Amino acid sequence: QAVLTQPSSLSASPGASASLTCTLRSGINVGTYRIYWYQQKPGSPPQYLLRYKSDSDKQQGSGVPSRFSGFKDASANAGILLISGLQSEDEADYYCMIWHSSAWVFGGGTKLTVL
């Protein structure tokens, strides 16, 4: 079982909100990790969006709009990237990442389609 699992795709309408999940493997407690989120558009390197561990331990990437925010769902053992007020430019691949067992680990990525 992968350390981080993300749904492969998600669709949402312009103006709506999208919740992208990053589920940690059973036995790895989401509460103890900082979760990092990245956006990647075709032909470009990933861009750092934000980091979230708790409301008192979070960081927004430089220039990243506030409509991108991070949360956790402890009951689902998952980190969540919430994108509100979806715009066509938000269509991209999104990756989560954690530092686990002396290694940076990425989720498989979610392709977000805005239509």
Add this chain to the structure above:
Amino acid sequence: EVQLVESGGGLVQPGGSLRLSCAASGFTFSTYWMSWVRQAPGKGLEWVANIKQDGSEKYYVDSVKGRFTISRDNAKNSLYLQMNSLRAEDTAVYYCTRTPDGADYWGQGTLVTVSS
């Protein structure tokens, strides 16, 4: 402005070697952890290796241990990745990233193709 510029990619035969370089500017290079992350064509991101500010700690993904070596030259503001015994599955775009706390800046990447 933070800039990371990778170079050294190209076509190499299986079993061959390649050395990637990353030139850093716009920040105090010697005070940051640095990493290499790769992305195979049409696939997701995979962290490869990282190195502490003074080079005293290095970590690698299991699939490259014993084959790849990460290093840095703080006097030249440069990060390196020596890749030996290359395999077809090492084919990817390799990104240099600054990783003080997650990867906050990324280079444009350099493509490594391992094929006969």
